[in-house]
Amino acid sequence: MKFGISYLIPEALQQLHHRCEDLEFLVSKYPEIQHICAFNSVKELYLTGSAVQAKFKEGDHIEFLVDFTSDDHVKRSAFYMSLKSDLTEILDNNVSLYDLFYTTEDNPSIDRRKMILLYKCS
Numbered sequence: 860m861k862f863g864i865s866y867l868i869p870e871a872l873q874q875l876h877h878r879c880e881d882l883e884f885l886v887s888k889y890p891e892i893q894h895i896c897a898f899n900s901v902k903e904l905y906l907t908g909s910a911v912q913a914k915f916k917e918g919d920h921i922e923f924l925v926d927f928t929s930d931d932h933v934k935r936s937a938f939y940m941s942l943k944s945d946l947t948e949i950l951d952n953n954v955s956l957y958d959l960f961y962t963t964e965d966n967p968s969i970d971r972r973k974m975i976l977l978y979k980c981s
Contacts, residue, residue, distance in 0.1 A: 920953035
């Protein structure tokens with residue numbers, strides 16, 4: 860435990876890693892992801908897209924869906940930019956980040972049945 864954050868890796872992420880070894884870097888960076896989520900006032904962060912379907916290949920971008928603790932548009936924008944930058948740097952990969960507040964249900968990249976919760980603010 861670091862900074863009061865539990866780093867227990869979600870079972871769904873562990874199982875996904877066993878099906879797709881290219882996601883090892885995501886599992887190894889999980890503690891850092893937890894920390895930047897707390898720092899950027901993330902309410903919930905989900906892994907979505909090809910990574911969740913175990914179709915991820917090295918070089919693919921990683922897709923996340925995020926919800927922030929604030930409904931203020933200016934704060935959300937600042938948290939969004941910071942989180943995207945931090946995720947890109949930590950994962951050393953291209954990141955697609957969708958803000959739940961602005962994402963519609965008909966977005967094909969967002970299938971709520973195929974998401975893994977990576978972080979939830981307690």
